[in-house]
Amino acid sequence: MIIGVPKEICPGEQRxxxxxxxxxxxxxxxxxxxxxxxxxxxxxxYTDSAFESAGAKLVDRDTVFSTAQVVLQVQTPGSNTNNGEEDLEKMKEGQVLIGMTDPLANPQFAQTLAGKKVSGLALELVPRITRAQAMDVLSSMAMIAGYKCVLLAANESQRMFPMNMTAAGTLNASRVFVMGAGVAGLQACATAKRLGAVVEAYDVRPAAREQILSVGAKPVELDLDTGEAEGSGGYAKAQGEDFLKRQRELMTEVIKEMDVVITTAAVPGAKSPILVTEDMVKAMKPGSIVVDLAAERGGNCELTEEGKTVVKHGVTIIGPVNVPSTVAFHASQMFGKNMENLLNLLLDDNGDLQLDFEDQIVADTVISHDGDVPQARLRELLGLP
Amino acid sequence: MIIGVPKEICPGEQRxxxxxxxxxxxxxxxxxxxxxxxxxxxxxxYTDSAFESAGAKLVDRDTVFSTAQVVLQVQTPGSNTNNGEEDLEKMKEGQVLIGMTDPLANPQFAQTLAGKKVSGLALELVPRITRAQAMDVLSSMAMIAGYKCVLLAANESQRMFPMNMTAAGTLNASRVFVMGAGVAGLQACATAKRLGAVVEAYDVRPAAREQILSVGAKPVELDLDTGEAEGSGGYAKAQGEDFLKRQRELMTEVIKEMDVVITTAAVPGAKSPILVTEDMVKAMKPGSIVVDLAAERGGNCELTEEGKTVVKHGVTIIGPVNVPSTVAFHASQMFGKNMENLLNLLLDDNGDLQLDFEDQIVADTVISHDGDVPQARLRELLGLP
Known part of the structure; x- marks a missing residue:
């Protein structure tokens, strides 16, 4: 079994x-x-010589695609809609492609792979079960994004995060508010806390309260009916418009006291909910910062521009894309470990790749095989019977 | 007494x-x-309405210069060699100008002010005595710079600073090395430590050891004779070439283990010493970061380019300028408080400004008065008797 690792070609991808x-x-x-x-x-x-010392053979790009039976990518042509096409042309029947494919936003890619008789595994579909935790790139990359978004905010802020008592008076700590307390949100809380900020956080899921407290932040409670807020897999469920409207009214009062607002509310496969409206931005203090970690999915802030930092109503709104890639050493370390763990599941004693569809991890993750799309959720999205 | 505050016009100055x-x-x-x-x-x-509520009168720029008896600036035309000339033309006989003038690098400015019969006070010359601590802009701004330079490094780094134990393995903490343990260096140590890095620091002054330990960092000891390293005012003294050569050899061994190197070694009025040579950069790991806080004075790293971020030998070298200005809210708060404290010393009970040259703070700080340059150190630099 030959496993091949090409260099990433998606613009901005450093992992x-x-x-x-x-x-x-x-x-x-x-x-x-x-x-x-x-x-x-x-x-x-990670230098070429380090790969060589580890036992890898260094080759050129075409050799990776023509020789490898299994190709590993961070961004496959499914998630890399910029220039992934040129990789796709290199893939051939019987090959296996493992990486991020953006399956829920781009289900067509599964059909494309099926049409080429390439087997595809989408790492985003690794189920959120205990046994698969070590293969879960969404969690590992969210951890990195949650850390880095705080640095983006602190770096842009006209205020220091920690309280300082100096000969020239006392500098108040920055107040940071994190919306959405999933993996990224909790890591953002922990990092902002670490830097010395006063940190509060909000999540529609009641279960998040304990987790927010556990990283040293203060849970913000809104007078809302949140009984049914947690969907499957531990993600927040999409909410109705009435709920969101009331949430926004109460939230405005919270947000206008903050120096930094970090939004992390993503609903898999759907456009991100608007949590920060233009009116809320107008209510914020001049010089405040919004970091919108959902910028790639339309954003949690109404004024976010994907991939840009803009100033609107005196508030700086940062809409970063592919944040994990900017911490490429550690992000690759975790991504690679996720990949290694998945391969350990898939490779048999002879080093051959076996897809056992009785295994939930395989059943959930394989988006194309034997010229077909076996995954139930994708079939539904694609309107297949 | 009318005190006037113009908007700063020096490019990049936000305070x-x-x-x-x-x-x-x-x-x-x-x-x-x-x-x-x-x-x-x-x-x-700080909004216009906040200034108005505080009792200030809002005016246009020409009115500030034509009406104020005392003009307060962050960057006077002495330190603002970009476009300070236009302010200078607005100043007139009998006015007092207080701000940063870059007096040791630009002593000629004192003569220019004297020629115009403007009294000038250089905040950089406030003596490092206990009573003047609350007026010391070099210290307050160095504190900000020390904080911010760590964010610049962390933001650029491909590694996270804190250790993380995750389902996808353990991420090692970044190793940060701070060279120069003055106000900026110690604040850099504290901030990097806070973010979770493993922090070591070095200073030629033996007294720095205790201070490095007090902010949770580990002092690096080199086998060097450092008995006479502390000069007046608590600054590091300039060292001879032999000493620096031996220091560099030993330092190379330390630096090559580091992920981030922060240099803060400035000698007032002199070009900064080279602490990080090109050979040392070559010995660093790929993806390492150097932040050179002395970039404005020639830099502590041989490869620093002022105002730029460059990648050389796989190492990212950041040469930031005017770092305190990027944290403008808190920097202005401290700068303003320093200014307020100095004015409290200078204003008499009728609100008139009195320069009592018997007071060391006044004697050290006034660079021009009554058409003359009274300050001893500047007279020497200017070759005046």
């Missing part, structure tokens, strides 16, 4: 799908060979 | 010389009036 440590670990399996495109880990801080 | 809180405090003095140029505090987050 690499496997690190030298993962190469060493996977090569312990009988029958496994690993080829890596030269320079694949350069930006992330 | 304002007085905040509304300082206006309120100063107006308690008999006979004091304060005029502020419209929009002077906008970027820093």
């Amino acid at each position: 690499v799908a496997l690190t030298p440590a993962n190469v060493s670990a996977l090569l312990k399996k009988q029958g496994v060979e690993i080829i890596v495109e030269r320079g694949a880990g350069d930006i992330a801080g | 304002v010389a007085l905040t509304p809180a300082n206006v309120s405090a100063l107006l308690k003095k008999q006979g004091v009036e304060i005029i502020v140029e419209r929009g002077a505090g906008d970027i820093a987050g």
Whole structure:
């Protein structure tokens, strides 16, 4: 079994799908060979010589695609709609492609792969079950995004985060408000707290309260009926418009006291809900900051512009894209480990890849196989019987 | 006595010389009036209406210069060599100008002011004595710079700062090395520590050891004779070339283990010493970061480019300028408080400004008065008897 790792070509993508440590670990399996495109880990801080020392063979890009039976990417042509097409042309019948494919927003990609008789595994569909936690790239990357978004805010802010008592008077700590207390939100709370800010957080799921407290932040309570807020897989459920309207009214009062607002409310496969309206931005203090981690899915703030930092009504609104990629060394380390763990499940004792559809992880993750789309949710999205 | 605050015009300067809180405090003095140029505090987050509520009169720029007896600036034409000339033309005989003048690098400015019979006070020359601590802008601004430079590093780094144990393995904490443990260096240590990094620091002054330990960092000891390293005012003394060469050799071994190096070694009025050579950068890990807080004075790193972020030998070297200005709200708060404290010393019971040259603070700080340059150190630099 030859596993191939090409260099990422999606603009702005700095990660690499496997690190030298993962190469060493996977090569312990009988029958496994690993080829890596030269320079694949350069930006992330993993040198060619480190890959070579780990036992990988360095090759050119075409050799990866023509030789590898399994191709590993961070951004497959499914999520890389910029220039992924050129990779897709290189793929051939019988190959296996594992990486992020943006399956719920781009279900057509599953059909495209099926049409080429390429087997595709979408890492975003790894189920949120205990056994699969170590393969869950959404969680590991959300952790990185939650950390980094606080740095983006602090870096842009005209205020220091920690309280300081100096000879020139006392500087108040910044007040940071985190909306959405999933993995990213909780990591944002912890990081802002660490930097010395006063941190509050809100989530529609009542279960989030304990988690917010556990990272040292204060849960903000709104007078809302939130009984049914948690959907499957621990994600927040989409809410009705009445609920969201009342939520926005109460939220305005909270937000206008804040120096920094971080929004992390993403609903998988759907446009992100608007949590911060233009009126709320107008109510904020001049010089305040909004970081919108949902910028790629339309944004949680009405004024967010994807990939840009804009100033509106005196408030700086940051709409970053692909945040994990900006912490490429550690993001690749986690992504690679997720990938290694998944491969350990899929590879048999001879180093051959076996797809056991009785296994929930396989059943949920495989988006194309044998010329078909087996995954139930994707079939529904695609209108397939 | 009319005190005037113009908007800063130096490119990139976001601070304002007085905040509304300082206006309120100063107006308690008999006979004091304060005029502020419209929009002077906008970027820093101090609105015109806040200045007005505090009792300031909002005016246009020409009115500030034509009416005020005392003009307060962050960057006077002495330090603002970009476009300060246009302010200088507005100043007239008998006026007093207080602000940063870059006196040791630009002593000629004292003569220019003397020629115009303008009295100038350089805030950089406030002595490092206990009584003047509350007026010391170099310290207050260094505190801000020390905080912010860590954010610049963390924001640029491909690694997270804190250690993280996750389902996808353990991420090691970043190793941060701070060179120079003055106010900026110690604040950098504290901030990096706060963010979760493993922090070490070095200073030629033996007294720095205790201070480094007090902010939770580990002092790095080199086998060097450092007995005479502390000069006057608590600044590091300039060292001979032999000493620096040996220091560099030992330092290379330390630096190559680090993920982030922050240099803060400035010697007042002199070009900054080179602490990080090109060879040392070559020895660093790919993806490492250098933040050179001495970039404005030639830099502590041989490869620093002032005002730029460059990648050399795989290492990202950040050479920021005017770092305190990027945290303009809190920087202005401290700067304004320093200014207020100095004015409290200078204003008599009738609100008139008195320069008592018997007072060390006045004697050290006044760079021009009555058509002359009274300050001893400047006279020496200017070759005056």
